[in-house]
Amino acid sequence: MADIAVHGGAFWDAIGADFGDLRRADEIINADVLDAWFPPDPAIVARLTEHLDWLMRTSPPTRCEGLLAAISETxxxxxxxxxxxxxxxxxxxxxxRQWFSGVRALALRPTYGEYAHVLDHVLGSKVDAFDLHREEGYRVDIEALARAAAGYDLLVLVNPNSPTGGFLPRTEVVKLLDLLPETVAVWIDETYLEYAGSPNGWSAESLETEVARRPNLMVLKSMSKVYALSGLRIGYLIAPAERTAELQRQTPPWAVDLPAQVAAIMALRDSEYYPARWRETATLRNQMVEHLVGLGWEVAPSSANFVLADVRTSDLETERIAQAMMERGIFVRAFPEGQEELRRYGLRLAVKDAATQSRLLSVLTEVVKSPKG
Structure with a gap:
């Protein structure tokens, strides 16, 4: 398809998009997407398995009433x-589509590419970039960002950011909000926030509760990456009540399927399994960073379930590394478009379980040290 945002997922070419032989999934490593390295909570899997035939043939609650209540509660x-x-x-x-058609928007660069795609190619809005720089560790200067965003209708902030993994603590984001006029709508995407590992706990870092007192704030949450539910497709948006009512009027009934609603409610109420996995992710991420630094690469500070490395000290550029890895059944994320420096030298790797990650890094080392890649 032309004119769509570029994402990972090339591993489906190896498995087969018709799902004819899903056993092939055990033969490849899909480190080009940011799905959780761990399985869903076993209690969720058991509940879905026990009632799967009924869940598959039964219509879900029309407006996700139980799920919305669980989000509100937790x-x-x-x-x-x-x-x-x-x-x-x-x-x-x-x-x-509901709120931001034809607006002037500002977003970080690099960041999640879907935002620029929707604003520019789908809605015809004007979207400008607030550039982050590799030599500064892709750090966000809050005061500079506030000055730059003050004249825009919309500011988009992914936190932790993708593909860099950089994280702004809640105190910094609140400072940003305080510096901005309320005429600037602020959209914060917290897809990877639970991985951030704040000493105060992830919930202390979220801006979800801040929405109640800021009419210009919206917070997007995905349940894919941190709850290992990517295949079920479930997310939610916290926005001022007036905006929420507008959006819900445009939302069709049965928008979220029944297995997804059951799994999401159970995941939201879990207080042990998932936090333990998030802590393990930090350990695995640190091990990955140590290995990549050992290859002589520069690695951006990350608080997510992935890292962004700069491979310019290698004889190979990113595209060749990614191709050589793919030939060995391992898929990593190169960037075919965007900033020239990132396109040539940026390589993003998703954190995996210890055994899988060991294989990934071993093959990566082999590729980099091979004369031909």
Whole structure:
């Protein structure tokens, strides 16, 4: 398809998009997408398995009533401020069509490419870039960003950012919001926030509860990457009640399928399994960073389930490394478009379980040290 945002997922070419032989999934490593390295909570899998035939043939609650109540309960937000959808991407498309057609928007660069795509190619909005720089560790200068964004209608902030992994603590984001006029709508995407590992706990870093007192703030949450539910497609948006009512009027009934609603409610109420996996992710990420630095590469500071490396000290550029890895059944994320420096030298790797990650890094080392890649 032409004129769509570029994402990972090339591994489906190896498995087969018709799902004819899913056993092939055990033969490849899909480190080009940012799905969780761990399985869903076993209690969720058991519940879905036990009732799967009924869940597959039964219509879900029309407006996700139980799911919205669970989000409100576990996140401490007003029910009137919550909209659920079949994945965060569907909420981006729906909300931006509703509110941000024809606006002037500012987004970080690099960041998640779907935002620029929707604003520019789908809605015809004007979207400018606030550039982050490799030599500065892709750090975000809050005061400079506030000055730059003050004249725009919309500021988009992914936190932790993708593909860099950079994280702004809640105190910094609140400072940004305080510096901005309320005429600037602020959209914060917290897809990877639970991986951030704050000493105060991830929930202390989220801006979800801040929405109640800021009419210009919207917070998007995905349940794919941190809850290992990517295949079920579930996300939610916290926005001021007036905006939420507008969006829900445009939302069709049965928007989220029944297995996804059951899994999401159980995941939201879990307080042990997932936090333990998030802590393990930090350990695995640190091990990956140590290995990449050992290859002589520069690695951007990351608080997510992935890292961004700069491979310019190698004889090979990113595209060749990615191709050589793919030939060995391992898929990593190169960037075929965007900033020239990132396109040539940026390589993003998803964190994997210890055994899989060991294989990934071993093959990567072999590729880099081979004369031909």
């Amino acid at each position: 996140r401490g937000v007003l029910p009137a401020c919550v909209t659920a959808g079949p994945g965060s991407s569907s909420l981006i498309f729906a909300a931006f």
